[in-house]
Amino acid sequence: MRILARLLAAAFAVAFAAALSQSDDRVAAQTPAARTPAQRSASSSVPDLQGYWQGSGYATVDEAYDLEKGMPEDERIITGRTAASTTNANKGVVIDTPDHKIPYKPWALALRDRLAYNVYHPTRLEDIDSLTRCYQMGMPRQSFLGGFHIVQTAQFVFLVHGNGGARTIALDGRKHLDPKIKLWAGDSIGRWEGNTLIVDVTNINDSGWYDVAGNFHSDELHLIEKWTLVNKDLLRYEVLNTDPRVFTRPWTLRNEYKRVTEEGFEQWENACYEGERGVELMLNAAKKNQQQAPQESNQASPR
Amino acid sequence: MSSRKLVVALLLASLTLAQSAFAHHAFAAEFDVNKPVTLNGKVTKVELINPHGWLYVDVAGPDGKVTNWRVETNGPNALLRRGWRKETVQVGFDVVVQGYQARDGSATANGTSVTLPNGQKLFIGATGTAAPPDDKKN
Numbered sequence: 001m002r003i004l005a006r007l008l009a010a011a012f013a014v015a016f017a018a019a020l021s022q023s024d025d026r027v028a029a030q031t032p033a034a035r036t037p038a039q040r041s042a043s044s045s046v047p048d049l050q051g052y053w054q055g056s057g058y059a060t061v062d063e064a065y066d067l068e069k070g071m072p073e074d075e076r077i078i079t080g081r082t083a084a085s086t087t088n089a090n091k092g093v094v095i096d097t098p099d100h101k102i103p104y105k106p107w108a109l110a111l112r113d114r115l116a117y118n119v120y121h122p123t124r125l126e127d128i129d130s131l132t133r134c135y136q137m138g139m140p141r142q143s144f145l146g147g148f149h150i151v152q153t154a155q156f157v158f159l160v161h162g163n164g165g166a167r168t169i170a171l172d173g174r175k176h177l178d179p180k181i182k183l184w185a186g187d188s189i190g191r192w193e194g195n196t197l198i199v200d201v202t203n204i205n206d207s208g209w210y211d212v213a214g215n216f217h218s219d220e221l222h223l224i225e226k227w228t229l230v231n232k233d234l235l236r237y238e239v240l241n242t243d244p245r246v247f248t249r250p251w252t253l254r255n256e257y258k259r260v261t262e263e264g265f266e267q268w269e270n271a272c273y274e275g276e277r278g279v280e281l282m283l284n285a286a287k288k289n290q291q292q293a294p295q296e297s298n299q300a301s302p303r
Numbered sequence: 304m305s306s307r308k309l310v311v312a313l314l315l316a317s318l319t320l321a322q323s324a325f326a327h328h329a330f331a332a333e334f335d336v337n338k339p340v341t342l343n344g345k346v347t348k349v350e351l352i353n354p355h356g357w358l359y360v361d362v363a364g365p366d367g368k369v370t371n372w373r374v375e376t377n378g379p380n381a382l383l384r385r386g387w388r389k390e391t392v393q394v395g396f397d398v399v400v401q402g403y404q405a406r407d408g409s410a411t412a413n414g415t416s417v418t419l420p421n422g423q424k425l426f427i428g429a430t431g432t433a434a435p436p437d438d439k440k441n
Contacts (some may be wrong), residue, residue, distance in 0.1 A: 046331035052407065072331060074336040078334055078403050119332055135356070162374070212329045270353050271352075271353045273353075274353055275355050275357060276355075277355075277357075277375070281407060281411065284405075285333060285405065285407045288408060
C-alpha cells in the first residue's frame with residue numbers, strides 16, 4: 001500500500017507539475033522578461049532550477065551512443081555528422097577514470113563487449129537496447145540524455161523529460177523504499193547544499209543501459225547526483241555510480257545543461273511506440289547477415 | 304514567405320534546436336552506410352509519428368516496376384521545430400529523397416533530405432543532427 005500510495009502521489013505530483021508549468025508558460029509567453037528566473041527562488045534561499053534545460057554537449061548526442069567511445073564512424077556518416085563535428089568524442093563523459101573508461105570487473109567487461117556486439121547482431125529482442133524498444137530510459141540515463149523541464153517546490157523537484165517519462169525527487173526527509181523494490185527511475189531523495197541539489201538514488205532495476213552500446217549496471221546500483229546551478233543559465237550534472245557487483249570502484253559521469261531561452265519554447269510529448277520500426281529492421285538485418293555469414297553468429301547474450 | 308526565406312528559416316531552426324536530439328537507435332544496425340540511395344518518386348503517405356516519422360514514396364525502377372519505399376525521418380517534434388508543418392510534404396508531391404538503405408535489403412531507407420517540387424531541399428535526418436548547419440555549428 002505504501003508503494004501504491006507513493007506511486008499515486010508521484011503521478012499526482014507530475015500531473016500537478018505539468019499543469020503548473022503550462023500555467024507558467026502561458027504567463028511567461030505574455031511577459032518575456034519573466035521567463036528568465038532569478039538564480040534564487042523568490043520563496044526560499046535555495047537555487048531556482050525551474051525551466052527548460054537542454055544538454056550542452058557531452059552525452060547529448062555522441063556519447064549517448066557509447067559513453068566510452070562516442071558515436072561510431074558509420075553512425076556519423078548516416079546521421080550526416082563528421083568526426084570534427086562530434087565535439088566530445090575524445091573528452092568522454094566519464095571524468096574520473098583512466099582514459100575515461102568505466103571500471104568494469106573482468107566478467108562485466110566481457111559481458112559489456114558481448115552486449116555491444118549483439119546490438120549490431122541481434123538474434124532476440126533482449127539484444128536490442130531497451131530504449132530502442134521504447135521502454136523507459138531508466139536511471140541514470142534519463143538524467144544525462146536529452147532535455148527536460150524542471151519544476152520545483154519546497155517539498156519536491158520534478159524532472160519532466162522531453163524524451164518521455166518523469167522523475168520526482170523528494171525533499172521532505174522521507175526514507176528510501178524497501179530495497180527489494182526495483183524501479184526504472186529508482187527512488188530519489190534530495191537535499192540542498194549551497195547551490196547544489198544532492199540526490200540519493202536507490203531501488204534502480206537492472207533493465208536499462210547507460211547507452212545504446214551495452215554499457216550496463218546491476219540492480220545494486222546506487223547513485224549520488226549533484227545538480228549544481230553554476231549560473232542562472234548553466235546547470236552542471238555529476239553522478240557518482242556505485243555498483244559493487246559490476247564495477248571495481250565508484251566512478252563519475254558528468255554532463256552540463258544550458259537553459260533554453262528561446263521565446264515561447266514548449267516541450268512536446270514523444271510517444272515512442274507508435275512509429276517504432278527499428279527493432280524490426282535490426283532483427284531482419286541481423287537475420288540476413290546471419291544467412292550470409294553464419295560463422296559470425298551465436299553471440300547470444302547471457303543476460 | 305518566399306521559398307528562399309523558408310529555406311533559411313528552416314536552416315536557422317535546425318541550428319538553434321539541434322541539441323534537442325538524442326540517440327534513440329544504433330542506426331548503423333538498421334541502415335547501411337555503403338548503400339546510399341536517391342529516390343525519385345511520388346509521395347503516397349506521410350506519417351508524422353514518434354519516435355520517427357515516415358514518408359512513403361512510389362519509385363519506378365528502370366523496368367518500369369513501381370516500388371513503394373518507406374523512408375524514416377526525424378521525429379515530428381524535431382521536424383516541427385525545424386519549421387515543418389503537416390502540409391510541408393503532401394501526398395502526390397514529386398520528390399527526391401536521399402538516404403541510406405536498410406541492411407535487411409528491403410525498400411526502406413533512413414532519409415537525410417527530401418527535395419520538394421519547388422526545389423526546396425529539406426533535411427529530415429533521423430537524429431536531428433543531419434543538417435549541414437549542425438556541423439558548421441560544432
